[in-house]
Amino acid sequence: MASEQLRLRAGGAVARRQLVSRVSRYLFLGATVLGVSILGFLAYDTIDSGASRLSLDFLTNYPSRFAEKAGLRPAMYGTLWLMLITVFSSIPIAIGTAIWIEEFAPRNRLLTIVKINLANLAGVPSIIYGILGLTIFVRFYGMDRSLLAGGFTLALMIIPMTVIASQEAIRQVPPSLRDGALALGATRWQAVRHNVLPNAIPGIMTGTILAISRAVGETAALIMIGGAAFIHFDPGPNLADFADPGGFWAGLNESFTVIPIQIYAWTLDSRREFQANASAGIIVLMTGVMALNLLAALIRERFRRN
Amino acid sequence: DDSGKGGEIDIDGSSTVYPITAAVAEDFHAVAGDVRVNVAFSGTGGGLEVFCAGETHLSNASRPIEQDELDACAENGINDVLEIQVGLDALTVMVHPDNDFADCLTIEQLHEIFRTGGAANWSAVDASFPDQPIALYYPGTDSGTFDYFVEAIIKDVDEAANHRGDGTASEDDNVLAVGIGGDGDSIGYFGFAYFQDAGQSLKAVSVDGGEGCVAPSFDSALDGSYPLSRPLFIYTRESSLAEHPENPMLRFLEFYLDNATALVAEVGYVSLPADTLQEQQARIEPYLP
Amino acid sequence: MTPDATAAESVQRADPIRQPPEDTVFRLQDVGIWYGNKHAISDISLNIPVNRVTALIGPSGCGKSSLLRCLNRMNDLIPSARVEGTVEYHGADIYARSVDPVEVRRRIGMVFQKPNPFPKSIQDNVVFGAKVNGIEGSSGEIVERALKQAALWDEVKNDLKKSGLELSGGQQQRLCIARALAVQPDVILMDEPCSALDPIATLKIEDLIRELVKEYTIIIVTHNMQQAARVSDYTAFLLAQEHGLNGTLIEYGPTNEVFTQPREQRTEDYITGRFG
Amino acid sequence: MTPDATAAESVQRADPIRQPPEDTVFRLQDVGIWYGNKHAISDISLNIPVNRVTALIGPSGCGKSSLLRCLNRMNDLIPSARVEGTVEYHGADIYARSVDPVEVRRRIGMVFQKPNPFPKSIQDNVVFGAKVNGIEGSSGEIVERALKQAALWDEVKNDLKKSGLELSGGQQQRLCIARALAVQPDVILMDEPCSALDPIATLKIEDLIRELVKEYTIIIVTHNMQQAARVSDYTAFLLAQEHGLNGTLIEYGPTNEVFTQPREQRTEDYITGRFG
Amino acid sequence: MTRSVFEKKLAEVQEDMLVMAGMVQEAIQQGVEALKTRNVEQARRVIANDVEINDKRYETEEKCIELISLQAPLASDLRAIIAVLHITVDLERMGDHAEGIARIVLMLADEAPLKPYIDLPRMAEIASEMMEGALEAYKNRDTALARRIIDRDDEVDELYEQLYRELLIFMIEERGTIQRATYLIWVAHNLERIADRVTNICERVVYLVEGKIHDLNVSKY
Amino acid sequence: MTRSVFEKKLAEVQEDMLVMAGMVQEAIQQGVEALKTRNVEQARRVIANDVEINDKRYETEEKCIELISLQAPLASDLRAIIAVLHITVDLERMGDHAEGIARIVLMLADEAPLKPYIDLPRMAEIASEMMEGALEAYKNRDTALARRIIDRDDEVDELYEQLYRELLIFMIEERGTIQRATYLIWVAHNLERIADRVTNICERVVYLVEGKIHDLNVSKY
Amino acid sequence: MTVADPGNMNEALKKRQFGKPRESVILFVLTLCAAVSLVTTLLIVGVLVRESATFFEEVSFRDFFLETEWQPLFEPVSFGIWELVAGTLMVTFWALLLAVPIGLATAVYLSEYAHPNTRKVLKPILEALAGVPTVVYAYFALTFVTQDLLRPTFGADQVNVFNALSASIMLAVMILPTIASISEDAMANVPRDLREAAYGLGATRLEVAIRVVFPAALSGIIAAILLAIARVVGETMIVAIAAGSTPQLTVNPFEGVQTMTGFMLQVGLGDAARGTVDYQALFAVGMMLFLITLAFNVAAYFFVRRYREEYE
């Protein structure tokens, strides 16, 4: 049937719809490219102004009033330790909270309140967390303006985000795994511990890493609680302290600075040449953030494949 | 851990004073590596608050401590606040570089421009000026610079007057520079240090304090002929100097004042005149060994 | 008795592929399907008759779904999929260059294993395909006609605004059928349409299929041999000879013959459960 | 002939609930299940015999799964669920206060509709339940015994470290059975264990069930009447009389009787597909 | 299990069976008619028609098997089909008996009638009535009727005994009648067998309804 | 479709059928034996045993229906069961025929033997052999054998004709033998029917293997 | 197993002595974890209430809510909160106006059009935008967006150096990945068979994306947007630096505005002496923001939940 042959050809309405569909592809692609190119532009701009300052010295020097001598060393230590503290203090609590919500909580109004509260906390401005950290950790618990106080403050700040991400991850573990374990005579916790958590971990990690990327760039809250800008030592326990709990603890109680504060300090500086330092700092920070994101993406893709 | 051998000095406060103190701390480290000096900058107010709470040893301030703050200190049993002036910040009034009429303004004209209900157009300031709206840029309203300007210009002319609020305020001098440089009708003021560096793109206005137009410069500020310069301070406690002779704070302050003249200028502020500096040194004299 | 005996034996040896004598909708000639370099099915030549239910049966992985999906170019959507041989629909090669797959799919509707109504109202579900395809007529009419054809009208006529997801499984599947009918197709492909349903809902769908076949050509993939037996006029048995090999057509013929006197031992083995 | 006729009629009127004469594992007395204030099933009295396969059949929503899950207190996990009446397991009321549901579930294993192996190695899957329950013996032995019982050993013995998810659907389901067996249960509950499987895999599971019943008591929910017929010794037919009403036990007796001469018209209607 | 299809096919099969029953009834009637009227032509037709009955049986049986294969019926549905399967066998054999009568008509054609045929038509009549009733019972699933019909077989048996005795006396008294008498005994035997087969149908009806096979009539031969 | 269960049950049913066939063979043999030896006791036993045969038939049929219900067999599996269903009916009727022979033994008991029984045992022997063969053909699904056995039915028919003619001559010649001769005709008839039924079994075997029902033997009676 | 002695079985099924306590300890610990966020909120509210109490001693609620001007640091002081609220709303509005369409278009592209490998590469790159420190965005807004983009386009005299739009644009960039990534997840989770159903009805790719996938993913998309709103409303640095610090009621995005967070940062990092009214205003604004976001979140929670129920 030749007529049938003809009719299967795209004609009239279908041809138009197909055309619209194909054109739309480029619109959507355009939007995507826009986002990516903004990032590219930001990167370009930053690298353009900061690349000249990037060197090993930049990474290993202490701050200085001479732009070319100033470095990120203590800030990098500070950021590293702060993030470790943040991760180790927020993740267990966040996961615990998520587990409680998804696995143990009685389905009542309290739970609704907890959930809404978490969503709300995720939107509380960081400066309020700063004030809270100052009031609670620095003052009330007398932690002083230490790594611990800073880490805990950031932990409070990212717990809500992490909980929400973890909840999502736990919810995506098929209920059949949990039921399977319970039906074998496992207790609720055994089921969670052996079957739910291991499968939620990738999701939890992705969420956590994204939350951490936020914490890494946080400035205002840390300035509020007295994160320093000039420091002439490496904050946090150093290698030798790992053997000695007392020293380790003392290390955690040291004052600190972090990369964003350092960047902020440089941008505030009246001297032009410090702008390049700021850009170089941003490059370092962004490289770290990118690496984290990459890690998250790798974990997620692996997860998706299964 | 190698901390605390020589002691630790926690400093917070003004972001204006921060570069000076940080520079001092940097050099101090070279001579006293066993003492840790940490400098933060949560602002004069924030710094004094934690200082009065006993959480820092020293506080940078770009304005004198207020009575409220002294009261707060007293509440925490801190009755021995010691004020030391470390330098001057000359305040620069600036306009857009294309502005060719406002070369010199009197205190009164500045007052007229920045007071509440003041001039809306340049022509209202001086008939010879064009009839264009004025756009204002000034530092964050609770910064020391702002306070100083209010004291030195607004209240000076009319105690009842207020600084107007319909301009753009920013904590960040960078931001102000961008603002003034980007706006043909602009006028604004901020710290001299910043102007020195970023100011090429802006035009500084001479100020007439009654003794003729004086352009802002190190020299005019140092010799006192430039009318708009404000003192910068550090605050500490007498007790932290008195405790024992070898204490780090004393060493630090001594070093600070010994090197102030060079370092203050180096980071872009105006050093104290010699006599003023001696007055400050005299304040710690009693504690020196 | 010898002539009789040979006659009987010759029945056994007769060609297990009996192309129906009726008018055909699809004429497959040496069709093969590849996924990347996996040869999923090969050498399928099959004529599918008009206004009949043709069932595709065979063990899991033998290529039933692949074959079904190649009939309306649904496997265009799988990037790695490739079809060889010719698939003629009313004499037109649907894999010809000039052919628009959207046009093909409009004529050849599809119903899937899991009822998959759109998360919209019943009405919008039915109207969706008709509207994108610019089928004429008021929505109300389209909806009513399609739902009536799908034997669902009476059950839902008062709740047309209700979400399609609020229906029971069997109703959802009939809604999906209604949705396909609203596009006024010629053929309906069904990939295990009842495997997610309970027996009662299954019966209803089977009844519906028998009803629909008066107007449409229906091709159904099913795992349920009883279902193929109950519902189809012709049955094609596919088999991937060994695990990992490509599927081929083993037997094809009228359903009653295939299920009562299969001509191939492998067919008999499969339908009587002697397999694997 | 009158006496004969009445005799025949009396057969028709005979009690459709025939509790098996054998030893019982479960003795349900007036069991009802509520979800919030929805009465899912009511008044079920049922004795389940030892070492037999008992099938629960009935239309969707009649409460088969609910009933099954109340036997090992799996519906403790649904916050709104409530059980009334008594469920005795070897004479012990499993809903007594002192009873630990975890203990109950250890003795009464469960296999679900969709194969749900843990995403761990085959070995770890099998060992999991045994380990959490502190069953003695080396992992190797436990794994081998359970897999052999589940007729899976030969297929996987060389890949015990492979993920359970890499197995085919039917193998996965047998792995789930092995996993349940490793806990050394007494009873195995199966909720539509083959509904996600193809016919060949289904046959294997059914064979396995017939094998396992020599040592275990098995209760199976199935939608597939043929399956109930093939695999079970006793059949219980449940029905929620009307949509939205609670399910009750309509008929219970030896499978061959239920499927060839049901005593209740509703049973007959259901198994012959006259329903709905 | 698609009921509509299943029911249509089941009805078809049962209809086939009733049609076949009609053919058999016709054959019996025609056979006895031919005997009475010594109508060789009619007898030949009966013989020829038997092939059709046989064909009908196989056709019906094929349909039943197809129905069982394709529809997997259960319980009463399955019993109904199994009943058809058995009843058609019985009907086919009844057809054979009718054919047997017709063949005897051919053999008797050249000989004088032995005596007025009274009892034989009577037997045929009763057998026919029974068959009518049995089909009625089947259609209505009427076990009471089926049981009554089974009881009527005794009437046929009695007539048969009577006829047999009579013919025996004939034979003893008049040697020339022996051949013919034995032929007539055959006819009577055929009719008795037909009635007997009707009871089989009735047993099936009872089985169909009650699900139990009762051997309700014990044939003596 | 669980093959192991299905196959076990199918084997069981077929075994039942073979057992039943054995019982029927025994009954035939014993019946003819009793006739030869005029052993009334033996005849009575045969009659009594027929009930068992009937029971066995119903038992087997029940099992077949259960098997169809529960296992929903298809294709050759279904045909095998349907074959059993039909063969058992045939066997049961063969049993009835054997019983019929035994009943005639009782009737003949008081009378003198008509002539040495040669043809009748011969017929019985052939029928028995045919049956043996038919079962063999069933077990081995051997259609060739089945077809050969169907052919042998002609032998039986021939013997029957011969015997019938002989007995007719007896009757004509000697009036006193009429009663006894007719009895013997019955016996022969029964045996002929038995052989005829064997051909039914053979037809089933062919059907079983080839899936087509062939009416391979057209009975004359 | 034969019938066990009931007595034995009763005994056997008894709760194990050592099994249970462990379980309750764990439950206790988990509950504690969950309590952390509640306690955090209580502390936040506590701090805000305590501090704003001193504020409201000086400033009446009436003034706070009814005055139209926000001028806490200039004489004559006035504390009309609405200018700040309006600033926040305006910035949020423009940020969403830009980010939602672009973000969703990106999500559609990634989930419906892009080759899986392209998606694998592009998605993490986009997500990196979420990790850029906001200070960086802030300066970018001030320098590039205002100076090189808005002013040349709309005229320097039209566009204030500090303007809401430049802040909104960078906020939009900041939340772009949040919207795109979470929406893409939601769309990717739309069952494949829904898509196939639509293709099977003869729909084109665009029709499938817009009319089937998008609506089906709507609840996830809304969740993404809600999260984005929360981030915008709570963001500090960008607005403080780029949007200016001129509280005013305006709808012109080219003018500078001050947002609630902008004010909080200005005061928080400024020189104001603690305890003064202008400093305590920080907490009053914080309280206000907290209440607004809370109201918003409560509404969103119930909205989404209702919505979800409707479509599941």
Ligand SMILES: Nc1ncnc2c1ncn2[C@@H]1O[C@H](COP(=O)(O)OP(=O)(O)OP(=O)(O)O)[C@@H](O)[C@H]1O
């Ligand atoms: N998208 C794909 N990519 C690669 N291989 C595929 C894909 N889809 C199917 N196959 C392979 O092609 C073969 C045929 O698959 P298909 O789904 O057509 O079988 P089926 O008969 O429908 O099986 P089932 O009964 O399990 O649905 C299988 O070996 C399968 O693994």
Ligand SMILES: Nc1ncnc2c1ncn2[C@@H]1O[C@H](COP(=O)(O)OP(=O)(O)OP(=O)(O)O)[C@@H](O)[C@H]1O
């Ligand atoms: N968690 C629950 N909450 C409320 N009602 C429920 C719940 N689970 C089941 N029900 C209701 O209880 C009744 C019985 O459900 P159940 O799942 O036991 O039926 P079923 O016979 O197993 O059905 P199916 O064959 O579809 O699996 C149904 O009406 C169902 O809607």
Ligand SMILES: [Mg+2]
């Ligand atoms: Mg498939």
Ligand SMILES: [Mg+2]
């Ligand atoms: Mg269920």
Ligand SMILES: O=P([O-])([O-])[O-]
């Ligand atoms: O930080 P300042 O107090 O100097 O403005």
